Amino acid sequence: MSAILAYTYEAAYHCPQCTADRFGLAVQARGVAAAVDSEGNEVNAVFSWDEWQQFDGTRETLACDDCGMILDTYTPDAERIDMPDRDTQEAKAKQAYDLGAEHGRNAASWYFDGNAPEGLYKWVLQGLAEGDPEVYDTFLSSPLSGEWAGDPTPRDVWEQLDVSEDDGAADDYIRMYEDGFGVAYADEVERIARLHV
Ligand SMILES: [Zn+2]
Secondary structure, three states: OOOEEEEEEOOEEEOHHHHHHHHOHHHHHHOOOOOEOOOOOEOEEEEOOOOOOOOOOOOEEEEOOOOOOEEEEEOOHHHOOOOOOHHHHHHHHHHHHHHHHHHHHHHHOOOOOOOOOHHHHHHHHHHHHHOOHHHHOOOOOOOOOOOOOOOOOHHHHHHHHOOOOOOOOHHHHHHHHHHHHHHHHHHHHHHHHHOOO
């Protein structure tokens, strides 16, 4: 389970890999709104808590329009016997993503120091638009590494979510947190840079 199941563009669903192949690192690293399709529509992410199903009472699958990979399956309630916790898991996944996003926004506020030259803001904005790896390399990417005193660790996240580290989805929640962090961090760096050019 990853926070982002698929992307929508050209009126169809596409897997993250096919999306990255087409749009490059900008979409892979940031998830949403970093690219437009041939009709000028924004590329949007389908999160694991989004409802992509038609709920027509049948078993449904979400598949990539390019490579055909199955990205998610949905079984109507009447047939569900082995995943009674799915709703709880999705709610906790979203909560983890939101916690990561909040942390990402806060961390991004330290990216530029107060005296950054205008050229730096422009370099970052251009790099974000083009998916330049040199710019992404300057971003914090391991928010739970505990590298700095006071930084949260996975244990703190599990505590906030009220789940045990033995929970079957514990590691998934950490990935959600990191996904939320990465997207919000880049968005906030971009927002700040735009205020200065
Ligand atoms: Zn694909």
